[in-house]
């Protein structure tokens with residue numbers, strides 16, 4: 001009887017047939033069936049575990065990719081901000097000529113950003129042009 005059961009455990013159809021032939025009351029068969037059932041459950045659990053591990057790895061790599069993309073975006077944004085600030089500073093530097101007020105004089109002297117020439121302008125003048133190179137300034 002033991003050999004038949006052992007052989008049947010390798011074949012699902014034989015096992016099913018054996019179970020039908022012997023009925024659910026055979027204790028040895030019931031034990032073997034339980035054993036087989038547990039073995040299959042363990043296999044199933046192992047498969048499930050492997051699946052969960054794979055899933056976790058996938059999510060992990062997706063999270064890492066997202067972290068790297070976010071870091072890259074932060075760097076780009078910081079670079080864009082720095083460029084903007086640099087641009088604003090450069091604009092400020094070119095739109096304001098250096099005023100060189102000399103004590104005791106009623107005129108204001110401006111230094112041209114373009115050619116470096118210093119020239120006097122009336123203190124209330126709103127728009128002036130450099131006499132040397134013609135660069136225009138608004139005050």
Ligand SMILES: [Zn+2]
Nearest residue numbers: 112115130133
């Ligand atoms: Zn000039």
